[in-house]
Amino acid sequence: MTSTESPDLTALRPRLPSPSQEVPDERFARRGVRLVLKRDDLIHPELVGNKWRKLAPNLAAAGGRTVATFGGAYSNHLRATAAAGRLLGVPTVGVVRGQELADRPLNPSLARCAADGMRLHFVDRSTYRRKTEPETLAAVLRAAGAEDAYVVPEGGSNADAVRGCRALGAELRGRADVVAVACGTGGTFAGMAAGLAADQRALGIPVLKGGFLSADIRRLQELAFGGPRGDWCLVDRFHFGGYARTTPALDAFAEDFEHRHGLPVERLYVAKLLYGLVALVEEDAFPRGTTIAAVITGRPFPEPERRWTGPRAETP
Numbered sequence: 001m002t003s004t005e006s007p008d009l010t011a012l013r014p015r016l017p018s019p020s021q022e023v024p025d026e027r028f029a030r031r032g033v034r035l036v037l038k039r040d041d042l043i044h045p046e047l048v049g050n051k052w053r054k055l056a057p058n059l060a061a062a063g064g065r066t067v068a069t070f071g072g073a074y075s076n077h078l079r080a081t082a083a084a085g086r087l088l089g090v091p092t093v094g095v096v097r098g099q100e101l102a103d104r105p106l107n108p109s110l111a112r113c114a115a116d117g118m119r120l121h122f123v124d125r126s127t128y129r130r131k132t133e134p135e136t137l138a139a140v141l142r143a144a145g146a147e148d149a150y151v152v153p154e155g156g157s158n159a160d161a162v163r164g165c166r167a168l169g170a171e172l173r174g175r176a177d178v179v180a181v182a183c184g185t186g187g188t189f190a191g192m193a194a195g196l197a198a199d200q201r202a203l204g205i206p207v208l209k210g211g212f213l214s215a216d217i218r219r220l221q222e223l224a225f226g227g228p229r230g231d232w233c234l235v236d237r238f239h240f241g242g243y244a245r246t247t248p249a250l251d252a253f254a255e256d257f258e259h260r261h262g263l264p265v266e267r268l269y270v271a272k273l274l275y276g277l278v279a280l281v282e283e284d285a286f287p288r289g290t291t292i293a294a295v296i297t298g299r300p301f302p303e304p305e306r307r308w309t310g311p312r313a314e315t316p
Helices: 050-062 076-088 098-105 108-115 125-129 133-143 159-171 185-197 211-225 248-261 269-280
Strands: 020-022 035-038 069-070 092-097 117-124 177-185 201-208 231-234 291-295
Touching: 035 092, 050 069, 050 076, 050 159, 050 185, 069 291, 076 108, 076 177, 092 108, 098 117, 108 117, 117 125, 117 133, 159 185, 159 211, 177 185, 177 269, 185 201, 185 211, 185 231, 201 211, 201 269, 211 231, 248 269, 269 291
Parallel strands: 035 291, 069 092, 092 117, 177 201, 177 291, 201 231
Antiparallel strands: 020 035
């Protein structure tokens, strides 16, 4: 593929629209609420869920150029970008938060990125926080040997990605009263809310603590659509300490949900979403007769997710 030739994304045969399934659960039923799972985790075996929806428009825009992006040590976005690069023959560079990680064995997430051909470049946390500043970004890309790369932001959330996620909301029109999704950088939620019908409400469960996400979502909708879209709100009390953090209570909940419904539950996003919905239903936050669609955005990565194992990739 030449640097001006866009990859053929249809060759990956995504399953779109993704299927929906109603899940009988007595915790919802006794409050008169229906639970439907929107199985975005079944879109593609490696570009799972919202990662497909956000990456596809960015890969098309990159036009075959090297794609550089950003993430932490357990970033699902880095893994998806690396997999897309391997499948489509597009070079990828991952800028990883934490210079200290360069001297450690890679965890399973980063090892998978390296195995898929992604060139990993580690930066200190202070530099990483300033990655959106033009001078800092240029310096990081030079150091990573990716000066001419197409840059996708952390989490993949930019205007192209938000517009790509609008289809998720459109696929759920008429299928639920409330559509809920776990939120990281807010791009999926911003686009999904824009795609829903006027009588539907979008509910976001942030997996990071800090309470800053509402402003980011408004900014993303401004960039993508020129202004606010959809009826949406966030409930930010189910982050369990922040991104990539879990607790024994959350693990026990996820294991119980898996046992009840035969569905593997990804811990960093999906478990927090489902836990939050069960808690809200038990608080009578939804009137009887409500149908809730929970968007399943990912699948579990093989454990142990947070141990350092495997060979270390060379850094530029």
